[in-house]
Amino acid sequence: MKPVQLANQSSSWFGAEGPGWEIVVSSRVRLARNLAGYEFLSCLTPQRQQEILDKLHEAILAIDLGGAVSFIDVDRAANIERQLLMERHLISRQHVAGKGPRGVVIAFGEDFTAMINEEDHLRMQVYASGFNLDKCWQQISRIDDMIERKLEYAFHPRLGYLTACPTNLGTGIRISVMLHLPAMKLTGQIEKFLTAAKDADLTVRGLFGEGTDAIGDLFQLSNQVTLGVCEQDVVRDLAENIVPRIVEYEKAARRTMLDQKPHALDDKIQRAMGVLKNACLISSQEALYLLSSVRLGVNLGRIPELSLTRVNELFLLTQPAHLQIRAGKMLDADQRDTLRAKVIREYLNRN
Amino acid sequence: MRNRFCDIKDMLCQICKESTATIHLTEILQGQRNETHLCQRCAQQQGLGAQTQVPLNELLSNLLAAAKAASDTSGKPSSFADVNKACPVCGMTLQRFSDTSLLGCPQDYEHFQQELMPLIERTHSGRSQHCGKVPSHAGQQQKNDVAMLNFRRQLEQAVKKEDYEAAAKLRDQIRQLQ
Numbered sequence: 001m002k003p004v005q006l007a008n009q010s011s012s013w014f015g016a017e018g019p020g021w022e023i024v025v026s027s028r029v030r031l032a033r034n035l036a037g038y039e040f041l042s043c044l045t046p047q048r049q050q051e052i053l054d055k056l057h058e059a060i061l062a063i064d065l066g067g068a069v070s071f072i073d074v075d076r077a078a079n080i081e082r083q084l085l086m087e088r089h090l091i092s093r094q095h096v097a098g099k100g101p102r103g104v105v106i107a108f109g110e111d112f113t114a115m116i117n118e119e120d121h122l123r124m125q126v127y128a129s130g131f132n133l134d135k136c137w138q139q140i141s142r143i144d145d146m147i148e149r150k151l152e153y154a155f156h157p158r159l160g161y162l163t164a165c166p167t168n169l170g171t172g173i174r175i176s177v178m179l180h181l182p183a184m185k186l187t188g189q190i191e192k193f194l195t196a197a198k199d200a201d202l203t204v205r206g207l208f209g210e211g212t213d214a215i216g217d218l219f220q221l222s223n224q225v226t227l228g229v230c231e232q233d234v235v236r237d238l239a240e241n242i243v244p245r246i247v248e249y250e251k252a253a254r255r256t257m258l259d260q261k262p263h264a265l266d267d268k269i270q271r272a273m274g275v276l277k278n279a280c281l282i283s284s285q286e287a288l289y290l291l292s293s294v295r296l297g298v299n300l301g302r303i304p305e306l307s308l309t310r311v312n313e314l315f316l317l318t319q320p321a322h323l324q325i326r327a328g329k330m331l332d333a334d335q336r337d338t339l340r341a342k343v344i345r346e347y348l349n350r351n
Numbered sequence: 352m353r354n355r356f357c358d359i360k361d362m363l364c365q366i367c368k369e370s371t372a373t374i375h376l377t378e379i380l381q382g383q384r385n386e387t388h389l390c391q392r393c394a395q396q397q398g399l400g401a402q403t404q405v406p407l408n409e410l411l412s413n414l415l416a417a418a419k420a421a422s423d424t425s426g427k428p429s430s431f432a433d434v435n436k437a438c439p440v441c442g443m444t445l446q447r448f449s450d451t452s453l454l455g456c457p458q459d460y461e462h463f464q465q466e467l468m469p470l471i472e473r474t475h476s477g478r479s480q481h482c483g484k485v486p487s488h489a490g491q492q493q494k495n496d497v498a499m500l501n502f503r504r505q506l507e508q509a510v511k512k513e514d515y516e517a518a519a520k521l522r523d524q525i526r527q528l529q
Contacts, residue, residue: 034457043441043455119453141484148486154457155489157496159471160481162457166471167407171483188371191391201476227471228478230501 001070001106003081007325008317011088012109015312018130022299022308023247025178025218029136029235030125031144032163032172036152040164041117049117050101055151056116057103063146065107074102074115080330083321089127091115112143120164120172122147131247133175133239137231160227170227175234177243178207182217182296183253186268193219193246200242201225216288216315221246254300269297277348281334282341287318310347318343364390410470411449438462499528 010016013026034040038052057071074082074095085091091104095118102117114124126140154162160170168174184190197204205220221243223234257265272293276282282290295311297303316322318340324331327339364372370390415434434446443455445466454460460467472479482500502525509518 036457039441039456040454042451042453043443144484145487148488152488153486155486156457156460156481157489158480159460160483161486162460164453165407166454166467167452167474169471170475170478170481173483188369191371194391225475225478227475228480228482230483230504233504 001068001072003072003077003084004325006088006110007084007322010309010313011316012111013127013129014089014316015309016129017309018128019132020247021130023180023250024131024243025129025180025312027128027131027133027136028125028174028176028178029133029140030123030174030176031140032120032168032174033122033124033144033147033161034154034163035121036154038121038154041119041121042164044100046100052121053101053103053116056114056122056147057105059147059150060105060114062150063143065112065143067108069105069107072104072106074098074104075100080321080324084325087319087321088316092118092123094118108139112139120168131177131239131243133177133235133243137175137235141231167224168226171229171231171234173226173231173234174222175238176220176222177238179219179221179243179246179250180217180292180295181219181246181250182292183257184250185217187253187256189249189253192249196242196246196249197221200237202238202242215285216292218288218292254296258300265300266302268293269300269302273297273303273348276344278345279341281337282344283333283337284318284320284340287340287344288315291315306348314344314347364388364393366390366393366396407452407470407474408449410473411445411452411466414466414469415445415449436463495528499525502528 018026035052035055038044038048041049044052061069061071072081072085074085074091075098077085082091082096085104086093086096088110090106090110090113092115095102095104095115098118100117102115104116105114106112108126111127112124113127114122116122124140124143126136126143128136156162161172163169163172181190181193184193194204201224203222203224205222207215207218207220221238223229223238225234272290276287276290276294291311291314294303294306295308295315298306298308298311317326320336323336323339323343326343327335331339364370365388367390370392372388372390434449435444437444438455438459439462440458441455443459445463448454448459448463454463468479480500482497482504485494485497502521506518506521506525509515509521
């Protein structure tokens, strides 16, 4: 598969329908692993880094992942392709900016990705649309077992799976959900969510993970503790306690707005629609901000002609690299804003 | 742009009067009850409220600085936290680790164990013993150890939930492993 082929299509997990996806946009479970007998990335020579890439690439392609499996050489990929992979959450920002031999294996549509030579030798993750952490865990654990039969991971009896950064030590697991919380944001209750997260030892990040802002009212919530906890317990805690509580907060905030300020709410949603349907220039920041209101509107049944799938698609396809690949050339910020506005206009006026 | 929804918040912070108050303090001074309602940011500025997580490298730098100060005042060189001590396998030093938060090789966990353990415990809420998955190439003893830990924790939870049937099963499983 060539990354450019992805630029016009929706993602298998972001945009597809899933349980509770009105608020929990997607679920993800990631495992960090390193090979025994090798240094971590910061101390590897390029030759040994290549060796790891070859070994892991071969091992992952040899297991039965079912369906089409692709490998992308991230080091040799064009910058715009790397950017595209990041916008689709297939690789991280760190992997885009990394050095030396590195790659990514993609399978199950775009549900499974394995980054090779990112911060750890292997960072693999499974995504699912909506609130479906258990499925992600089952699937990633099964793949982990299959790889581990072919290769030896760095493991310590007391400290568990050894990782380059001690914050991932032990299980190497990061379980996260992407939450869309526009009503809590509008009613000034986001602090409540942040406090609940902190109390439960969870981290809140923006749309693209570490060091990114929460734009478009999308927040990534994930576990922080990875050592001394068992994977199923972390999954269960998030799936049964924490996430349902936050979903409840958001639902309550939505109800309050509908009960007390229905006109203000409709005004917000319809103004967003108005701008998106008519603007001739729109920045990605503004688009995300307005699409968030539209997404809320669709969820509350205020825009019956529009589906959630299409709104999610717009979130994805209007990002800078997607637009440039669609245009077939590099675009400056102004040209991108023009094309973005055009894509959105055509999309929304088609309905 | 004015937020038309701001007046349907629960309760506003008494200091900034903008954000929602999420921290509620009740003080009783000389029989007088005094309530304070603050938002996260104002509470933190007042030195109250939950601390945000301290980054790993900052923790290590503090630790190293404290060790250095201790050895400076005592005049004795401290074997602990020598920033230039290098791992024989990859050459990583604590100084480099504190700059990037990344270790150089699996061996570093043994080599810098003394310095890293307090850090590891801080980042993982006081925990320092792995439980969870164990790779199949690990020895039987290791697998049993981790299984034992898992059973014990599940047993605690079962007792807490008063699920005595599950607790009895777990107790049998623990006995089998012993």
